[in-house]
Amino acid sequence: MAAATRCPAPHHNPTKAADGKRLHGPEPDPETAPIMVRIFTEYLRRTGLYAVAEGLTRDNHPLPRAQASITTGFVGTLVI
Structure with missing residues (x-):
């Protein structure tokens, strides 16, 4: 596995x-991470x-699925 996909934390198992093993995590999506x-x-x-939802909609950020605007539920x- 490439180093870019590794989590910076050491493995939780001592x-x-x-042995130098590290936890593996998903690679951030460069389009949605910001x-x-x-x-x-x-x-x-x-x-x-x-x-937050109104600001994202106002700034024309990509929307989840086919919604007309980003909702507070999304x-x-x-965050919760």
């Missing part, structure tokens, strides 16, 4: 960690879910 960072950043700044499932 024996495997001692949007996810924005959603979590705004949420941690205590921006309401409605305001944003809520990501």
